[in-house]
Amino acid sequence: xxxxxxxxxxxxxxxxxxxxxxxxxxxxxxxxxxxxxxxxxxxxxxxxxxxxxxxxxxxxxxxxxxxxxxxxxxxxxxxxxxxxxxxxxxxxxxxxxxxxxxxxxxxxxxxxxxxxxxxxxxxxxxxxxxxxxxxxxxxxxxxxxxxxxxxxxxxxxxxxxxxxxxxxxxxxxxxxxxxxxxxxxxxxxxxxxxxxxxxxxxxxxxxxxxxxxxxxxxxxxxxxxxxxxxxxxxxxxxxxxxxxxxxxxxxxxxxxxxxxxxxxxxxxxxxxxxxxxxxxxxxxxxxxxxxxxxxxxxxxxxxxxxxxxxxxxxxxxxxxxxxxxxxxxxxxxxxxxxxxxxxxxxxxxxxxxxxxxxxxxxxxxxxxxxxxxxxxxxxxxxxxxxxxxxxxxxxxxxxxxxxxxxxxxxxxxxxxxxxxxxxxxxxxxxxxxxxxxxxxxxxxxxxxxxxxxxxxxxxxxxxxxxxxxxxxxxxxxxxxxx
Amino acid sequence: xxxxxxxxxxxxxxxxxxxxxxxxxxxxxxxxxxxxxxxxxxxxxxxxxxxxxxxxxxxxxxxxxxxxxxxxxxxxxxxxxxxxxxxxxxxxxxxxxxxxxxxxxxxxxxxxxxxxxxxxxxxxxxxxxxxxxxxxxxxxxxxxxxxxxxxxxxxxxxxxxxxxxxxxxxxxxxxxxxxxxxxxxxxxxxxxxxxxxxxxxxxxxxxxxxxxxxxxxxxxxxxxxxxxxxxxxxxxxxxxxxxxxxxxxxxxxxxxxxxxxxxxxxxxxxxxxxxxxxxxxxxxxxxxxxxxxxxxxxxxxxxxxxxxxxxxxxxxxxxxxxxxxxxxxxxxxxxxxxxxxxxxxxxxxxxxxxxxxxxxxxxxxxxxxxxxxxxxxxxxxxxxxxxxxxxxxxxxxxxxxxxxxxxxxxxxxxxxxxxxxxxxxxxxxxxxxxxxxxxxxxxxxxxxxxxxxxxxxxxxxxxxxxxxxxxxxxxxxxxxxx
Numbered sequence: 001x002x003x004x005x006x007x008x009x010x011x012x013x014x015x016x017x018x019x020x021x022x023x024x025x026x027x028x029x030x031x032x033x034x035x036x037x038x039x040x041x042x043x044x045x046x047x048x049x050x051x052x053x054x055x056x057x058x059x060x061x062x063x064x065x066x067x068x069x070x071x072x073x074x075x076x077x078x079x080x081x082x083x084x085x086x087x088x089x090x091x092x093x094x095x096x097x098x099x100x101x102x103x104x105x106x107x108x109x110x111x112x113x114x115x116x117x118x119x120x121x122x123x124x125x126x127x128x129x130x131x132x133x134x135x136x137x138x139x140x141x142x143x144x145x146x147x148x149x150x151x152x153x154x155x156x157x158x159x160x161x162x163x164x165x166x167x168x169x170x171x172x173x174x175x176x177x178x179x180x181x182x183x184x185x186x187x188x189x190x191x192x193x194x195x196x197x198x199x200x201x202x203x204x205x206x207x208x209x210x211x212x213x214x215x216x217x218x219x220x221x222x223x224x225x226x227x228x229x230x231x232x233x234x235x236x237x238x239x240x241x242x243x244x245x246x247x248x249x250x251x252x253x254x255x256x257x258x259x260x261x262x263x264x265x266x267x268x269x270x271x272x273x274x275x276x277x278x279x280x281x282x283x284x285x286x287x288x289x290x291x292x293x294x295x296x297x298x299x300x301x302x303x304x305x306x307x308x309x310x311x312x313x314x315x316x317x318x319x320x321x322x323x324x325x326x327x328x329x330x331x332x333x334x335x336x337x338x339x340x341x342x343x344x345x346x347x348x349x350x351x352x353x354x355x356x357x358x359x360x361x362x363x364x365x366x367x368x369x370x371x372x373x374x375x376x377x378x379x380x381x382x383x384x385x386x387x388x389x390x391x392x393x394x395x396x397x398x399x400x401x402x403x404x405x406x407x408x409x410x411x412x413x414x415x416x417x418x419x420x421x422x423x424x425x426x427x428x429x430x431x432x433x434x435x436x437x438x439x440x441x442x443x444x445x446x447x448x449x450x451x452x453x454x455x456x457x458x459x460x461x462x463x464x465x466x467x468x469x470x471x472x473x474x475x476x477x478x479x480x481x482x
Numbered sequence: 483x484x485x486x487x488x489x490x491x492x493x494x495x496x497x498x499x500x501x502x503x504x505x506x507x508x509x510x511x512x513x514x515x516x517x518x519x520x521x522x523x524x525x526x527x528x529x530x531x532x533x534x535x536x537x538x539x540x541x542x543x544x545x546x547x548x549x550x551x552x553x554x555x556x557x558x559x560x561x562x563x564x565x566x567x568x569x570x571x572x573x574x575x576x577x578x579x580x581x582x583x584x585x586x587x588x589x590x591x592x593x594x595x596x597x598x599x600x601x602x603x604x605x606x607x608x609x610x611x612x613x614x615x616x617x618x619x620x621x622x623x624x625x626x627x628x629x630x631x632x633x634x635x636x637x638x639x640x641x642x643x644x645x646x647x648x649x650x651x652x653x654x655x656x657x658x659x660x661x662x663x664x665x666x667x668x669x670x671x672x673x674x675x676x677x678x679x680x681x682x683x684x685x686x687x688x689x690x691x692x693x694x695x696x697x698x699x700x701x702x703x704x705x706x707x708x709x710x711x712x713x714x715x716x717x718x719x720x721x722x723x724x725x726x727x728x729x730x731x732x733x734x735x736x737x738x739x740x741x742x743x744x745x746x747x748x749x750x751x752x753x754x755x756x757x758x759x760x761x762x763x764x765x766x767x768x769x770x771x772x773x774x775x776x777x778x779x780x781x782x783x784x785x786x787x788x789x790x791x792x793x794x795x796x797x798x799x800x801x802x803x804x805x806x807x808x809x810x811x812x813x814x815x816x817x818x819x820x821x822x823x824x825x826x827x828x829x830x831x832x833x834x835x836x837x838x839x840x841x842x843x844x845x846x847x848x849x850x851x852x853x854x855x856x857x858x859x860x861x862x863x864x865x866x867x868x869x870x871x872x873x874x875x876x877x878x879x880x881x882x883x884x885x886x887x888x889x890x891x892x893x894x895x896x897x898x899x900x901x902x903x904x905x906x907x908x909x910x911x912x913x914x915x916x917x918x919x920x921x922x923x924x925x926x927x928x929x930x931x932x933x934x935x936x937x938x939x940x941x942x943x944x945x946x947x948x949x950x951x952x953x954x955x956x957x958x959x960x961x962x963x964x
Binding site for chain 1: 618683690
């Protein structure tokens with residue numbers, strides 16, 4: 001076992017035999033076995049014990065571990081916290097709370113003593129139980145693969161890894177090792193308490209499953225190993241797809257390129273959405289299956305409103321090219337739309353000369369100039385495919401033009417509508433202008449008559465015709481803000 | 483349920499409502515439900531029943547299904563075979579044998595009647611049981627994802643798909659449908675026989691797991707769905723990697739580009755090896771975990787002999803650039819090595835003029851010509867990096883040269899060995915010439931003195947020196963055989 005562990009420590013846990021390792025020791029057999037092996041492998045070891053103070057013997061256990069470390073001449077650090085209190089405060093189960101406090105302690109100490117890693121003594125039986133637990137609670141590949149030899153466990157650590165060198169040793173092997181080395185561990189009586197979910201797996205489920213297949217532990221352990229390597233493959237694909245689809249993150253929101261995301265295979269879409277959710281909700285340990293499926297259905301067939309509430313206060317929102325994943329309360333950025341600067345009583349009124357420019361928010365600019373050559377393709381407003389440019393008959397408007405936002409009840413005569421007028425607000429809904437952008441969308445007026453809704457439609461009255469003598473060219477564009 | 487099934491039939495089973503579907507009907511509730519739904523959806527249906535003759539009621543069941551089809555005015559086809567006899571002959575379990583005979587029958591009939599697909603009535607509970615069965619027996623992603631809506635089930639069919647439209651409906655939903663439609667199925671009493679593995683899963687394991695999580699069926703079903711889409715991703719990667727690594731297949735063997743294969747991530751290597759094994763052993767339903775791991779270890783660290791027996795009479799063999807996966811008895815091709823044509827008493831003796839060529843096996847050619855310009859880089863034989871070309875002092879050999887294979891005990895004086903001689907057979911071993919190629923490897927002699935072992939070494943005596951007046955150029959190469 002010592003020879004095997006020396007190889008595992010270097011090749012699977014990536015440890016340097018010269019640098020210190022902090023090891024979490026409960027006093028139970030697994031952790032004493034790992035402590036003994038680490039010491040014999042020549043690693044500088046710091047022994048850490050966290051007293052959960054949940055059991056009567058807790059203080060005695062702490063003294064036992066301190067004594068054990070002392071006999072080996074190893075430094076010892078002790079942690080303690082009120083687990084019950086913490087569980088109530090943050091609304092976690094006692095088990096979850098204990099785990100959180102324990103790892104927080106271990107990584108704080110590891111940082112303080114300059115340890116290269118935190119080592120814990122999970123072994124092959126724990127691995128099997130972990131996989132079964134994920135299976136029973138519902139999980140994809142990332143849960144079914146089980147625990148890993150080396151990992152950076154967020155949120156506790158972004159730098160110091162957590163390593164588990166005993167993952168391939170069974171309880172029997174560890175017991176035999178302890179017997180041979182004459183090491184006597186403390187007995188945690190709660191280990192036999194089958195009201196604790198994990199203990200029930202250990203003492204009831206695994207023996208029960210063995211009646212179907214006597215090699216069930218090996219079967220599950222191997223499955224974890226195979227799935228781990230296949231999960232690596234999938235994660236590699238997700239990383240590339242993330243690069244292609246993810247466009248950025250802000251306070252309570254992030255966004256994807258919708259058309260790229262919606263072209264991905266279902267399996268990748270699911271992973272990308274999950275990764276997005278976990279960035280916005282790092283606390284959420286497992287994203288609910290139906291939440292993700294809702295989002296996937298939305299990608300296939302967006303709702304009419306272009307938005308959908310998922311769960312946990314998150315919504316998904318489709319606007320033009322962008323798919324937003326956001327807190328329902330998040331203030332999404334408007335910088336990718338043209339918006340009028342705000343004044344204290346609404347949007348600002350601006351004037352546009354011929355020639356002239358006005359500056360809008362976030363680098364957007366609206367420009368007007370004389371068009372010397374009337375391009376035939378744009379003589380009809382409806383042939384124009386670039387809706388952010390327009391050509392108008394300069395004699396049919398009065399300069400300077402006015403740039404302002406819409407007014408309640410205001411109407412306009414869109415080109416191509418045979419002289420009928422529509423309410424501006426209805427028009428904006430019909431052409432699917434993003435709802436959040438409507439109030440401050442820049443509109444072009446000649447006096448109080450609407451000339452152009454940039455990005456969408458010219459008014460009938462100012463269209464270029466055969467008798468047009470002078471053409472004005474309007475252009476809305478975004479300048480690079482850097 | 484009817485509305486849902488109409489969508490599933492088209493979007494998940496890819497069926498054309500105009501074309502006939504052959505449906506396997508046992509007479510049980512699931513198959514009658516599917517039959518009723520298919521008929522109501524307007525598909526032309528052919529009813530097929532396979533009489534396993536394993537139970538007392540079997541003949542009555544067959545008559546029942548025939549009558550049911552008759553009442554609906556649907557064509558009916560009946561199959562029957564001696565399952566026990568077949569199971570004994572081919573060495574399968576009775577369950578496996580029945581399954582094999584049933585699907586063989588269904589696809590034969592489907593072919594005869596021109597059906598677009600064979601439909602079977604597996605539902606959501608069957609799906610959960612299938613996944614659990616794979617889990618208990620040990621499986622990777624491809625087993626844990628469960629059954630699929632659409633599949634080409636080899637070895638029964640390469641063209642007509644097997645579809646399972648009921649995969650998302652639970653037993654309770656189907657029972658409710660039957661009740662509502664007033665359909666009374668036959669009861670298969672063996673369904674309650676828990677000595678049958680699957681029945682034990684249904685009646686014992688699933689209820690037991692529900693004590694851990696009441697939603698266990700949904701959890702497992704969803705897991706299958708997620709893993710299916712992730713398996714698709716992995717399969718896509720395997721397809722590309724297969725293109726890059728697989729070089730071809732023959733009778734009882736196939737080969738990979740070793741250096742490309744050994745650079746792949748572990749997860750891909752495992753899949754590629756498994757795919758290779760399943761091509762050579764299509765009967766093997768699941769490739770054993772340890773078999774694949776043996777092969778993966780070999781990829782990392784080939785054995786000294788360059789070969790390893792895996793299992794099921796298969797071996798893995800590394801030769802130069804190629805990794806072979808082969809029957810132990812397979813006659814691997816020699817076409818990628820230069821080989822002398824065989825004569826009845828060994829290899830053929832050939833003569834090589836100056837200038838001249840001799841043709842070897844499989845398009846290999848050995849050529850000799852006068853080299854007008856002695857290239858300085860090749861003045862020393864040891865500087866030559868292309869071991870399939872050699873430059874010799876024409877005055878130190880006698881033309882025509884002789885091309886033949888080695889003789890027992892024969893020795894030669896390799897260049898660079900300070901005049902010492904070695905046994906040709908030992909030399910071949912030392913330079914790692916593939917064992918299978920040694921006997922017929924073409925060697926170049928001047929009378930009976932060895933001049934060149936193509937691909938490896940010149941003899942000391944014929945080296946070009948400063949006093950060389952005339953240089954002969956020897957060249958061994960493979961011509962395109964097309």
